[in-house]
Amino acid sequence: MSHPFRFSDPRRARQLGDAIRLLAPHEPVKLVHVCGTHEIAITRNGLRRFLPETVRVLEGPGCPVCVTPPADIETAIRIGERGAIVCSFGDMLRVPGFGRSLDAARADGCDVRTVLSADEAVRIAEATSREVVFFAVGFETTAPMTAAVTLERVPPNLSILLSHKRIPPAMAALLDLPNTGIAGFLAPGHVSTIIGTAAYEPWMSGRRMPVVVGGFEPLDILYAIALLLRQIRDRRPTVENGYPRAVEKNGNLAAQRLLDDVFEPTAVAWRGIGVLPMSGYRFRPSFESLDARARFDVGEIPDSHDSAGCRCPEVLTARAVPSDCPLFGARCTPLSPVGPCMVGAEGACAIWFRYDGERLL
Amino acid sequence: MCLAAPARVVSVSGQTAVVDYDGVQMNARLETLSEPVSPGDYVLVHAGFAIQRMSAEDGEATLRLFDELAASLGSAPTGS
Amino acid sequence: MNDREPRITSLHGAGGEVMDQLLSRLVFPRLAGRASGRIPLSAGDDGATLDVPRDGELVFTTDSHIVKPIFFPGGDIGRLAASGTLNDLAVMGARPFALSLAAVIEEGFLIADLERILDSFAASLDEVGASVACGDTKVMPAGDLDGIVLTTSGIGVARRAISDAALRVGDRILVTGTLGDHGMALLAARGEFHLTTALRSDVAPIWPLIEPLLDQLGDAVHAMKDPTRGGLAAALNEMARKSRTCIEAVEADLPIRPEVLGLSDLLGISPLEVANEGKAIVVVDAHAADDALRILQRHPLGVSAAIIGTVTEEYPGRVVLATEVGGRRFLDMPLGDPVPRIC
Numbered sequence: 004m005s006h007p008f009r010f011s012d013p014r015r016a017r018q019l020g021d022a023i024r025l026l027a028p029h030e031p032v033k034l035v036h037v038c039g040t041h042e043i044a045i046t047r048n049g050l051r052r053f054l055p056e057t058v059r060v061l062e063g064p065g066c067p068v069c070v071t072p073p074a075d076i077e078t079a080i081r082i083g084e085r086g087a088i089v090c091s092f093g094d095m096l097r098v099p100g101f102g103r104s105l106d107a108a109r110a111d112g113c114d115v116r117t118v119l120s121a122d123e124a125v126r127i128a129e130a131t132s133r134e135v136v137f138f139a140v141g142f143e144t145t146a147p148m149t150a151a152v153t154l155e156r157v158p159p160n161l162s163i164l165l166s167h168k169r170i171p172p173a174m175a176a177l178l179d180l181p182n183t184g185i186a187g188f189l190a191p192g193h194v195s196t197i198i199g200t201a202a203y204e205p206w207m208s209g210r211r212m213p214v215v216v217g218g219f220e221p222l223d224i225l226y227a228i229a230l231l232l233r234q235i236r237d238r239r240p241t242v243e244n245g246y247p248r249a250v251e252k253n254g255n256l257a258a259q260r261l262l263d264d265v266f267e268p269t270a271v272a273w274r275g276i277g278v279l280p281m282s283g284y285r286f287r288p289s290f291e292s293l294d295a296r297a298r299f300d301v302g303e304i305p306d307s308h309d310s311a312g313c314r315c316p317e318v319l320t321a322r323a324v325p326s327d328c329p330l331f332g333a334r335c336t337p338l339s340p341v342g343p344c345m346v347g348a349e350g351a352c353a354i355w356f357r358y359d360g361e362r363l364l
Numbered sequence: 365m366c367l368a369a370p371a372r373v374v375s376v377s378g379q380t381a382v383v384d385y386d387g388v389q390m391n392a393r394l395e396t397l398s399e400p401v402s403p404g405d406y407v408l409v410h411a412g413f414a415i416q417r418m419s420a421e422d423g424e425a426t427l428r429l430f431d432e433l434a435a436s437l438g439s440a441p442t443g444s
Numbered sequence: 445m446n447d448r449e450p451r452i453t454s455l456h457g458a459g460g461e462v463m464d465q466l467l468s469r470l471v472f473p474r475l476a477g478r479a480s481g482r483i484p485l486s487a488g489d490d491g492a493t494l495d496v497p498r499d500g501e502l503v504f505t506t507d508s509h510i511v512k513p514i515f516f517p518g519g520d521i522g523r524l525a526a527s528g529t530l531n532d533l534a535v536m537g538a539r540p541f542a543l544s545l546a547a548v549i550e551e552g553f554l555i556a557d558l559e560r561i562l563d564s565f566a567a568s569l570d571e572v573g574a575s576v577a578c579g580d581t582k583v584m585p586a587g588d589l590d591g592i593v594l595t596t597s598g599i600g601v602a603r604r605a606i607s608d609a610a611l612r613v614g615d616r617i618l619v620t621g622t623l624g625d626h627g628m629a630l631l632a633a634r635g636e637f638h639l640t641t642a643l644r645s646d647v648a649p650i651w652p653l654i655e656p657l658l659d660q661l662g663d664a665v666h667a668m669k670d671p672t673r674g675g676l677a678a679a680l681n682e683m684a685r686k687s688r689t690c691i692e693a694v695e696a697d698l699p700i701r702p703e704v705l706g707l708s709d710l711l712g713i714s715p716l717e718v719a720n721e722g723k724a725i726v727v728v729d730a731h732a733a734d735d736a737l738r739i740l741q742r743h744p745l746g747v748s749a750a751i752i753g754t755v756t757e758e759y760p761g762r763v764v765l766a767t768e769v770g771g772r773r774f775l776d777m778p779l780g781d782p783v784p785r786i787c
Contacts, residue, residue, distance in 0.1 A: 006386060006406070007423035008370045010430070013696075013770040018434035020770075025437045040367060049771020119637065120411050144368065147396060148411045193368045196408060196416045221769040226430055247429075248422035249370075249408055255415055258396040337779055348712065359774035369709055386706030388632070388641045412638075 008248070010220035011048070019225035020053035026232035031057045033184050034231055035177065035321040037065040037170055038191035039349015040219055046358035048221045060189065060228065062354075063321040064173050064273060067141045068095045068347035070319060072272040074304045075166045076100030079138050081301035082164065083113035088131065090124040091138035093117045094348040097340070101305065105138075121152040121163075128161035136295045138164045144193045146284065147258040150265040153290060162295040165284055167266075170194050171206040172282035173273060178210055180276075180320055187213035187231040192223070192246045199254025203242045211240045218246040265290055274343060275316035315342035318351050325355040332356060368410035370418055373401050383409060452553040457583030464488075466581065470555070474562045478575035479542060485576055492577040494542055494599070501605045503538035505529055506597040511787050514561070514591055516633045518626075518644030519721075521594055522564030524787060527721055528672070529598035530572050530649040535608075535668040535724050537658055538600030540574040540651055545596055548582045550589040561592070572651045574598075603658070608669040608679075609686035615666055615755040616733035617691060618726045620653055620740055621646065621748040623676050624704040626787075627718020632707055639710065643703040648722035653745040657726065660739055664732035669725045672787055674778050675717040679725055680753075680763045681777040688760045693753035693775060695768045717778040719787050727755065 036042065042062040045051060054060065064070045077100045083089040089105060096105040096115060109115040114133075118124050124137035135158075139149045146167040153163065170191060177183050190203060195216040203214050213234035217227030227245035234240055244250055262284070271283025286294045313330045317323035325331045325344070335341040337356055344350035371383035371392065379394045381401060392407060392414045394400075399417060401407060406422075407414035455462035467488065476486035481493035496502065507528045514521040526543065533540045545565065549558070569575065625646040632641050650670075658665060667687075671679035676698075684691045704715045722745065728736045733751055740746035758764065765775040 006370055006372065007420045008406070008418070008426075010426065011769040013768070015427070015430050015434070016769045019430060022434050022437045046773065047767070048769050049765075049767045049773040050769070052771045122412060144410050144415070147415075148413055151393075151395065151413070193408070193410060193415070196368070221767075221771075222430055223426075226433060229433055248418055248426050249416050255396055255398070257398055258413075258415060261396065357776065359776055367710070367712060369706075385710060387643070387701075387703035388639050388706040388710060390637075390639050390710075 008220065010222035012222070015222055016053065016225060019222060019229055022229045023053060023058065023225065023232060024055050026229055026236050027055045027058050028232070028235060029057065031059065032186040032235060033321070034058065034060045034187050034189055034228065035063045035185050036060065036189035036191070036217070037063045037174060038194070039066045039347070039354065041065065041189060041191065041217065041224065042349070042351055042354045043358070044219050044221065044224055046354055050221060050224055053225055054228070058228070058232065061321040061324060062351040063177055064276060064319045065191065066344065066347040066349035066351070067168060068092065068098055069315070069343040069350045070168065070273045070275065071095065071098065071140055071166050072274045073100040074272065074306070075164065076105065077304050078296065078301050079105055079136070079164055080108045080113070082136050082295060082299045083108050083115055085299055085301070087134035087136050087299070088114045088116060088127060089136050089138060090116045090118040090127060092119070092140060094346060095138060095140050098343045098346045099340070121149045125152055125158065125161060128158040132160060135161050136164050137161065138166065140166045142168055142170050142191070142194050143197045146266070147197060147261045150261040153265045153293060154261065157293060161293070162298045163293050164295040165286065168271065168273065168283050169268065169281065171198070171203050172279050173276070174203070175206040175210070176276060176279045177320055178212065180322070183320065183322055185212070185321065186235055187215070189227050189231065190214050190216040192216060192218045192249060195246065195250045195254065197255050197258045199252055200242050200244045200250060201252050202254065207242060213240040214242045215245040216243070216250050218249060275319035313342040315344045318344050325352040328352070368408045368415065370406050371409050373403050373405045373407060375403055376401060381407070381414065383407060450555040452549050452551060452555060452558065452583055454551055454583050454585065457549070457581050463581060470559060471562060471579070474566045475545070475576040478569065479577055481577065485578060494577055496541060496599065497601050500601045500603050503533055503536045503600045503602050503605055504597070505532040505536070506595065507532065508593060508595040509787060510593050511630070512590070513633060514557070516645055517629050519647040520561055520564050521592060522561035523568050523647050524721060525594040525596045526565045526568035527647050527649045528787065529596040530568065530574060530651060531670050531722070531724070533598050533600035534649070534651040534654045535606070535670045536600065536602060537604060537606035537665070537668065538602035539655070540572050540598055540600045542575050542577040543569070543596050543598045544578045545576050545594065546580040548584060548589060548593045550591050551583055551586040553592060568649050572649045606665060606668050608667050608683050610666045611683055611687035611689045611727050611755045612666060613689060613755055613757050614730050615727050616730050616751055617693070617753040617755065618728065618733070618736055618740065618749060618751050619676070619699065620650065620724045620726065620746045621722070622699045622701050622704070623671070623720060623723070624700060624708070624715025624718050626721040627675065628704045628707040628715060631711060631713070637711065639707070641703050641707070643701065643707070646720060646722035648745060650722055650724055650745055653740065653743045654724060656743070657736060657739050661728065661732050661736060664729040665726060666729065667727040670720070671723060671725055672719045672721060674780060675715070675719060676725070677714070677716045677763070677775050677778050680775065683725070683727070684763050685761045690756045690758045690760055691753055691763045692756050692758070692766065693763060694766045697750055697752045699748040699750045713782045716775065717782060721787065
């Protein structure tokens with residue numbers, strides 16, 4: 004029996020589509036989400052077909068692998084070159100840093116392994132005496148799991164290359180970039196399960212920016228878009244919970260405690276955007292021994308800058324869609340990617356290539 | 365990476381539950397739930413951890429939200 | 445190896461006494477005795493003769509099988525090797541007649557496992573009434589090969605061979621059963637995801653399902669294809685490209701088991717892009733669609749058969765998916781089967 008949380012019946016979809024058309028303003032509006040899983044749900048289900056021409060929904064920096072700075076990738080590669088086993092998520096391995104990727108390093112002899120979780124890295128470390136490093140990438144949905152693992156008995160040969168990021172600061176940063184023209188945010192559902200809707204308030208205060216937390220079923224997304232358009236119509240911008248079955252105002256306090264016990268927020272670099280305050284994590288002093296950056300001397304790493312030659316930075320900041328990039332689908336494909344957006348499983352370019360993001364009429 | 369699935373709790377043993385998602389069973393850690401769960405409850409599972417407890421009634425409530433919004437705009441007959 | 449279980453050694457592939465014993469004790473008793481040619485398998489000659497029916501078209505096909513794990517829920521490499529080739533013949537409209545079986549085996553392979561595989565292979569043949577006419581055995585040193593590789597070639601006879609390209613605008617498209625079972629079952633069985641499920645591979649020879657369809661509908665069956673590697677998405681795209689037509693598939697009509705949907709959600713892999721090993725895509729004239737469905741559903745292998753789409757000319761060479769919720773998008777040729785070593 005299918006679980007009771009599939010929401011995709013076409014009748015309700017038509018009704019929500021009608022609601023969207025009734026609420027949509029006459030002038031164009033750009034709505035931005037920051038979650039690859041939202042983009043996958045939108046393109047896979049063909050949801051843009053329900054939106055009038057004036058309403059556009061774009062993915063911003065919602066792909067953790069895509070926004071991992073080249074400096075972090077280079078650090079991971081150099082750690083691998085020093086003989087450690089480097090464990091990371093599958094699509095992270097193929098993203099080019101400063102011209103080279105972990106996957107290429109593996110072909111050159113580094114021991115690089117795909118893992119599905121921090122737990123798996125622990126199991127690998129328990130089975131060897133060699134140094135093992137977990138490349139911890141992901142947003143606030145994933146960071147608590149890294150924290151949980153850190154608080155358990157960690158094998159002495161395991162360390163963590165911390166690259167987790169926090170979403171609300173990135174949303175605020177988009178508003179400060181020129182020419183973004185964002186009318187509202189569709190906030191990520193499961194990040195919000197962890198951080199709560201209240202977490203967006205400080206970042207959005209004074210901005211008069213509509214924010215609706217949305218789920219991932221097709222009807223959840225249409226519903227959240229309708230709520231955003233209603234806020235825009237009513238000129239009543241607020242942080243609104245469009246996914247109450249999974250998100251509460253204060254979020255998951257136990258998960259937040261885990262994060263707080265192990266990490267403290269700090270400024271980190273986002274590929275394509277730059278350094279954003281309070282947008283990542285560093286280990287608290289009592290856990291610094293687990294910091295792979297402290298354990299391994301990898302020498303000077305250049306400042307993060309992007310030389311991919313494609314429009315990933317604009318795609319990541321919701322100022323372009325994949326088909327705006329001249330390399331998309333031509334020189335840049337999943338088999339021969341140029342920039343991170345085509346490599347990351349949640350990158351807009353990879354998703355559009357896979358599900359053909361253009362809207363069918 | 366936001367991939368989280370609402371799975372039904374089959375059994376609970378300490379801080380671990382066996383959960384079922386459409387006939388696929390897996391373990392889920394319960395340390396990040398603030399309330400206990402029992403077989404028949406639903407939990408949102410991400411990377412092996414249950415991050416939110418849900419009930420089947422939540423599913424019903426969600427449908428009501430969709431219908432109320434549509435009705436308030438006249439794009440659906442009320443009470444349908 | 446110092447356990448007491450008998451294992452394959454290099455001598456088993458060396459062409460001498462030890463290999464002869466393997467053949468006479470293990471292979472021939474299981475595989476011989478089905479064909480009627482003058483010089484049969486059990487003669488152990490350099491080749492075998494076949495009494496192939498003369499009317500119709502002769503169809504010839506080949507496949508190699510490297511699936512891992514070799515024993516999986518619902519089947520094993522033996523059943524997979526037999527079904528793969530039997531089904532290639534079936535979807536060409538050909539009654540399977542005779543197969544060859546070549547095995548390359550890693551030194552150290554358990555003989556008991558080989559026996560299981562051969563039993564499985566033989567049982568699959570019997571479901572269709574085909575025979576093994578010839579074969580080969582080679583052994584590679586331990587570590588030079590992963591377990592076992594089977595290669596099967598097959599001969600069948602078709603009244604009129606059916607291609608995968610003769611689609612016409614207006615035709616309806618059917619699938620003979622649920623999609624994605626084999627690929628997802630293998631993924632779940634590999635253990636690295638710590639998921640358990642009762643889902644089994646659908647591996648099975650489907651000639652018994654196809655034969656009545658061809659007998660009763662004849663030329664109304666325009667094209668067939670089996671959606672193995674790359675799944676339904678790859679197969680439909682190939683058919684659309686070759687025929688330069690458009691295929692419009694309806695997501696809500698695709699038969700997919702809940703466990704397959706569940707695994708798909710959990711692993712982020714589409715059930716439309718993973719292999720099926722006991723299914724066929726059948727393209728029929730519009731007026732024959734309901735009959736085709738009825739004939740398929742009457743057979744145990746076809747109970748979940750469904751009409752899933754139509755051939756149009758809207759976007760020639762491409763496949764369009766009408767999504768369950770009411771959207772539309774292209775269903776593109778996947779880069780490959782996301783599950784490695786699946787067949």
